[in-house]
Amino acid sequence: MNDKKRYLRLKNLKEFGVDITWENLFSKTVLFAGVGGVGSIAAEMFARCGIGKMILIDLDIVEEVNLNRLFYTQENIGKPKVEVAKEILTKINRDVEIETYHSDICAIDFEEKFEQLIKESDLVISSLDNIPARLYINEKCVQLRKEYIDSGASRSGLGGYVHLVIPFKTACYQCTGSIDLGEKKHGEPCTASLPSTIAIIASLTVEIALKHLLNFGVIPDYIGFNALTDQYIIQKMNRDPSCYICGERKTNLKEQRKSLQEIDELTEGKTVDELIQNLDSHEK
Ligand SMILES: [Zn+2]
Numbered sequence: 001m002n003d004k005k006r007y008l009r010l011k012n013l014k015e016f017g018v019d020i021t022w023e024n025l026f027s028k029t030v031l032f033a034g035v036g037g038v039g040s041i042a043a044e045m046f047a048r049c050g051i052g053k054m055i056l057i058d059l060d061i062v063e064e065v066n067l068n069r070l071f072y073t074q075e076n077i078g079k080p081k082v083e084v085a086k087e088i089l090t091k092i093n094r095d096v097e098i099e100t101y102h103s104d105i106c107a108i109d110f111e112e113k114f115e116q117l118i119k120e121s122d123l124v125i126s127s128l129d130n131i132p133a134r135l136y137i138n139e140k141c142v143q144l145r146k147e148y149i150d151s152g153a154s155r156s157g158l159g160g161y162v163h164l165v166i167p168f169k170t171a172c173y174q175c176t177g178s179i180d181l182g183e184k185k186h187g188e189p190c191t192a193s194l195p196s197t198i199a200i201i202a203s204l205t206v207e208i209a210l211k212h213l214l215n216f217g218v219i220p221d222y223i224g225f226n227a228l229t230d231q232y233i234i235q236k237m238n239r240d241p242s243c244y245i246c247g248e249r250k251t252n253l254k255e256q257r258k259s260l261q262e263i264d265e266l267t268e269g270k271t272v273d274e275l276i277q278n279l280d281s282h283e284k
Pocket residue numbers: 171172173174175239240243244245246247
């Protein structure tokens with residue numbers, strides 16, 4: 001696909017002082033954790049740029065409430081987002097290899113596969129709509145020393161952020177809890193959403209990802225965006241030395257989770273109240 005005219009104007013960046021070899025992108029793999037509002041638009045841009053391979057993971061199906069954003073259409077309602085995304089992205093650029101997983105990223109039986117997929121990728125883009133999943137991806141990427149971009153829109157739809165995590169070099173997602181970003185950390189399910197805000201966040205995500213993958217330009221650690229004031233905040237993100245994921249106090253969370261799972265199996269998934277009730281009935 002190297003000689004196609006479709007990449008001509010991307011390669012022409014070189015004429016404006018950007019010293020890059022666009023073809024390097026053709027052998028790169030990007031893993032998308034979530035193809036919702038931000039992830040789907042970012043994936044479309046990567047397809048148009050000619051990324052070699054995209055791995056899409058998302059458990060959601062397309063719902064009517066998603067249609068205020070870009071990418072998905074009315075005909076897609078009720079279908080898994082990853083399957084629809086693959087169909088659309090292949091229509092945009094059939095040369096891009098697309099692998100999909102209609103899976104819960106945090107599921108224990110997906111953990112081994114997820115780790116393998118992270119290792120296969122050059123970059124992970126996390127744009128899921130819940131904080132526990134973001135923390136899980138952060139933990140995995142830091143442990144596997146994989147660079148990743150965490151990006152998302154705020155619940156109000158009026159802001160968002162893009163945060164490049166270089167494990168053990170810049171702050172990880174967990175570290176941001178101790179950094180004053182001027183507003184509450186984003187990443188929760190949105191209550192309101194503006195297609196314009198989401199497109200801005202997706203664009204910033206792809207811009208930073210391209211600069212990182214092709215090694216050009218200045219890459220900020222963190223960009224925050226406020227749609228009401230049209231302000232961008234660029235911030236340096238130093239690691240928190242006491243972070244338990246990437247700092248000195250880091251612990252083996254996999255072992256901790258395994259212990260919790262073992263406890264759950266021993267107690268057959270019963271709640272504490274149910275266990276006390278069982279004890280009471282044994283004593284009687
Ligand atoms: Zn950290």
